[in-house]
Amino acid sequence: MWTFSSPFIAYGDNALEYLGQIAGAKAFIVTDENIIKLGLVKKVTDQLEEKGMSWQVFDQVEPEPSLDTIKKGGVAVNEYQPNWVIGIGGGSCMDAAKAIILALARPDLEPDAFISSDTYDFRSKAKLMAIPTTSGTGSEATWAYILTDTKYQRKLGLGTTECMPDVAILDPEMVMGMPPVITADTGMDVLCQGIEGYTSIWGTAMTDGPGLVAVRRVFETLEKAYQQGDDLEARKEMMYAATLAGMSFGNAMAGLGHSTGHALGAIFHVPHGRAVGLFLPYTMEYLVNGSKEILAKFAEISRFCNISNGSDERCCSDLIEKIRSLAKSIGQPLTAKDCGIDADEYKAAIPDLVDRATNEVMTFTVSRIPESEDLEKIFMYAYDGKKIDF
Amino acid sequence: MEKYGTQGWCDLYMEALNNSKAWSQAAKTWEGDFIFITEKSGPLKEPLYEYLDLWHGVCRGCEMITDPSKYSPEFIISAPYAIWKRIISNQLDSTQALITKQSKLIAGSRGTMGKIMRYTKAANELTKCTASIPTEWLD
Numbered sequence: 001m002w003t004f005s006s007p008f009i010a011y012g013d014n015a016l017e018y019l020g021q022i023a024g025a026k027a028f029i030v031t032d033e034n035i036i037k038l039g040l041v042k043k044v045t046d047q048l049e050e051k052g053m054s055w056q057v058f059d060q061v062e063p064e065p066s067l068d069t070i071k072k073g074g075v076a077v078n079e080y081q082p083n084w085v086i087g088i089g090g091g092s093c094m095d096a097a098k099a100i101i102l103a104l105a106r107p108d109l110e111p112d113a114f115i116s117s118d119t120y121d122f123r124s125k126a127k128l129m130a131i132p133t134t135s136g137t138g139s140e141a142t143w144a145y146i147l148t149d150t151k152y153q154r155k156l157g158l159g160t161t162e163c164m165p166d167v168a169i170l171d172p173e174m175v176m177g178m179p180p181v182i183t184a185d186t187g188m189d190v191l192c193q194g195i196e197g198y199t200s201i202w203g204t205a206m207t208d209g210p211g212l213v214a215v216r217r218v219f220e221t222l223e224k225a226y227q228q229g230d231d232l233e234a235r236k237e238m239m240y241a242a243t244l245a246g247m248s249f250g251n252a253m254a255g256l257g258h259s260t261g262h263a264l265g266a267i268f269h270v271p272h273g274r275a276v277g278l279f280l281p282y283t284m285e286y287l288v289n290g291s292k293e294i295l296a297k298f299a300e301i302s303r304f305c306n307i308s309n310g311s312d313e314r315c316c317s318d319l320i321e322k323i324r325s326l327a328k329s330i331g332q333p334l335t336a337k338d339c340g341i342d343a344d345e346y347k348a349a350i351p352d353l354v355d356r357a358t359n360e361v362m363t364f365t366v367s368r369i370p371e372s373e374d375l376e377k378i379f380m381y382a383y384d385g386k387k388i389d390f
Numbered sequence: 391m392e393k394y395g396t397q398g399w400c401d402l403y404m405e406a407l408n409n410s411k412a413w414s415q416a417a418k419t420w421e422g423d424f425i426f427i428t429e430k431s432g433p434l435k436e437p438l439y440e441y442l443d444l445w446h447g448v449c450r451g452c453e454m455i456t457d458p459s460k461y462s463p464e465f466i467i468s469a470p471y472a473i474w475k476r477i478i479s480n481q482l483d484s485t486q487a488l489i490t491k492q493s494k495l496i497a498g499s500r501g502t503m504g505k506i507m508r509y510t511k512a513a514n515e516l517t518k519c520t521a522s523i524p525t526e527w528l529d
Binding site: 001002003067110112113114115116117118119149152154156157158161202358359360361363364 | 416483485486488489490491492493494495496502503504505507508509510511512514
C-alpha cells in the first residue's frame, strides 16, 4: 500500500481572496520578522480582517527552525486556541507551522517526539494552511517538515501524513519581491525535488506526473524569473513548479542530492536549495554509473523537457550538462569550493558529512545506495568539480 | 530454518546482527532497546512480543517474551503479522510501512523520533539482517 497526499490548492492571480471563503474566528500566523517587514503578512491579515477573523502572529521562526522555537510556538498557539494555523513564508515558516499545530493536539510532547506512524487529530481544534512566499521548498504540498536539533547540529526530517496542509494558497503577488539570489537558490531546490521525486524508488504514476512537469517548468522559466523578477508569468510558473515538485518528492521521497546537500548545509550553512542543487549533477552521475534503469529515467526527463533526443546515454549527459549550465547562468555554485568553503576545513569535515548523509532516509530511496566510501568520494569530487567516474 | 516468533528465530537474529559489520558500524553509538509486537492477526490468535537489546553496535539480547511489561523499552514497534512478513522478506521498506501507518512506532518514556532519525543507516541494516534469517512462516 502507498498513499498520495495533497492539499486543496487555491492558485493564480488574487488567490489570497480565497481567505474570504474559510470558516473560523481566529487564525494563528507562523512567520518571520522579514516577511512582516516585506508587507506580506499584511496582505493576508487584510483579508482576514475583511472577513471579521481575529489573528495573532508568531514571528520568531528562524531559517531551519530549532526545536526550541517550535516549543515557544507551541506554547503560544495553545494560549491562543485558533481555528487555523497559517504558515506564511518560505519552507522554514511553513514547516514550523506544521510542527506547531501538532502541539495544539499534544502540548505535552517535545517537538521531536511526534511519530510518523501516529495520529494526533489536531483538526478537531484547527486546520492548517500554507502560503508560500518563495518558490522552492514545496512545503505547502508536503507533510514532512525539517527542524534543527541544535544539540547535535543535525537536521531532523519529521512529520506525519496528517501534517499535509488543508489548504495551500499560491498567489504570485507573494513571490514577486523575491531577490534574485533567493529566486536562484529556491529554484534549484525545485529542480532537485522534481528530478529526485521522479526517479525515487518509491516513485509511482501518482508522483511521476507532477515531478516531470515541475522540472520542465523550471528549465523553461527559472532563468527568466531570476533575470526579470517582475515577470509575473515566470513567477507564476515557478510557483506552480515548486508545488508540483513538492507533490512529487513529498509522496515519493527525494534522493541523494538532498541527503548530501543537507549534510553540507548543516555543517557549512549553505542555503538549502543551493546545497542540494550543487550536489544534484554529481549524484545523478553516480546513480547513472550503477543503474541502466535510472539512466532511462533521466533520459525520459531530458526528452520531456526538450533538452535532447538521442540515445539514453546522450540524453542523460545532456540533462546533467543542462543543469550545470542553468545553475551557472543564475549565479549558483558548481562546486563546494565555489561556496567559499576552505579546502582544509572541508576535508576535515568529510567524516561528519558522510555520517550525516548516511543517516538520511533519502540515501535509501535511490536506485544505487552508496556505502560510506562512495559518499566520501562524492563529497571530495564535488569540492573540485570532478566528474563522477565511479 | 526457524519458525517465526520463536526463541530459535530470535537466536538467529541476534547472531545475524552480531555478525553484521555494516550494522555494527552504523550502530556503534546507539544505546537503546525495543519491543517488536506482532499484532493478533492472520494465523496469530495472540500477539507476539520480541525484546531486542542493542548497545554500541552489539546485540546484547533478543528474547521472545509473553509478558510485555517485563521490560520498559525505549521504543516499541507494532504491526500485524502480514506486514512484518513483508518487511522481513524485504518486500516492504520499514520506513515506508511507518509513513503509511501500516506499522506503528511507539516511543517509550525515553525514545524520540529525533533519535531514530539520527540512526537511519543502522535501522536499515537492522531490517536487512532479518531478511537473512531462514524463516518458517506461520501461514
